[in-house]
Amino acid sequence: MTAVKLDNVKFEYSVYGSGANRVLDGIDLQIEEGEFVALVGHNGSGKSTLAKLLNVLLTPTEGKISIFGMDTSDDDLIFEIRKRVGMVFQNPDNQMIASIVEDDVAFGPENLGVPRDEIIRRVDWALEKVGMSDMRRSTPFKMSGGQKQRIAIAGVLAIRPDIMVLDESTAMLDPQGRREVLSVAKKLNKEDGMTVILITHFMDEALEADRIIVMDGGKIAIDGAPREVFRESSKLKEMGLGVPIAKDVAERLFENGLPIDTDILNEEELIDRLCQLL
């Protein structure tokens, strides 16, 4: 089933004194259930706005967005949609509501009026999923960024969404924390069939997705499998985006006269190609 469908979506906001500022300029996009999509783009490309449109924190100025066939401009469907689209934000500190881990995770289902036994079951399940069961009675204050962000993910999971949007959720974390969050996202996608939309500006993270959507100036610039997207490395660099390190190394070797195949994504492939040359 189609999870997310955007039809010529435009979004603008007015800035006092300087008129309307168009952030999204005619986006057409379709994401199927169970996909793992990475949304990349440099600052101001409109990727975070797009994320906020998905769970009705914002509504489009023009065009139509539907989540599992539900129109986001329908006021009666707001909570129905928010239940289906879970969203994890950038700063883990600013999305914690309670001072105790399990209370924070329970917040979503409590808001939905889920019966008590079911809340407990969901909290257990969500904390287990992110590997934080041991910490359920601790306070998040002294935890690492990666742990906090995993708790934030558990808080969203307890709502039992079908789509998980990670809005730059790894941007403030150290490499260890990024790996933790990313592996949780991958696990949810592979084991539970959850649709994951990962918004990031780290190309090495985007690589983990099945599909990469590159945004630039409020439009979709490139959309395809990682390999296809990174073939257009010159275009990516023009937009101020990088390519994965292995790819970059291969390209530089090629430029310096080494007859290496540059159509690679990760380190293993790079090692393979280099070995072939020997």
Added chain:
Amino acid sequence: MRDMSFGQYYPTASPIHKLDARVKILLSVLYIVFIFFVPSYVGYFVTLLFITAVFMIGKIPMRAMLKSVKGILFLLIFMAALNVLFYKEGKVLVDWWIIRITDKGIDFAIKMALRLLFLVMGASVLTLTTSPMELTDGIESLLSPLKLIKIPVHDFALAMSITLRFIPTLMEETDKIIMAQKARGSSFDTGGPIAKIKALIPVLIPLFTSAFRKSYELADALDARCYNATKNRTRMKVMKPTWRDVIAFFVMAAFITFICLDKWYFHGLDALLVEFVRSII
């Protein structure tokens, strides 16, 4: 840095800690009200025994108890001094210039000071043995009848617990800003008091900006987690009074009965005690 979100909470496992927060709040209110009815020194002595017992059962160390008293020491002395100096009735002991010290004045001042002292000690039992989260939940639960007249009790309670939750975050932020401003050459510990206050402005402004930004992000996070999705919100943690709460209630009831007897039946046990001692001699 200490985790400030716990306030003065002293985390340990004791029968007092395990009491239902609502029961503790109600009993504290009762205690505070009835402390004002204690008429005699005998009564205050019993109160001292009572509150010491509560501290001991609550496994609260002397240090924590003294700390709660230290905060009001100045107020206590100040009030006692005023009472001693300006109480007009009773037998005059010292009469000099505008100062007139009477026996009743001294008596009144001591009783007032004891009252305030025991009041603060009693109130601090509540905050020392109840975590802020439990306290908020308890207050919400106690105020829930107000929902009938459309007062958004839950929103208030949430605002309260979010405030507590953000204290450590904002402290951390303050430390960061102070360090950032120090790195740019601002100094916080030189100059007179006015210069010191002025030096805080470059800390306060970024702190406010960041607090507002955080509040916007938090509002989005609340919305994203379906806040206000239904009026019939459920709760994971349900507070249920147990046999402990019943016992606590009866202990408090016994204490209150003693105070009432002291005041209205014996009209102050001091006189009786004095008579008793005299009869022995």
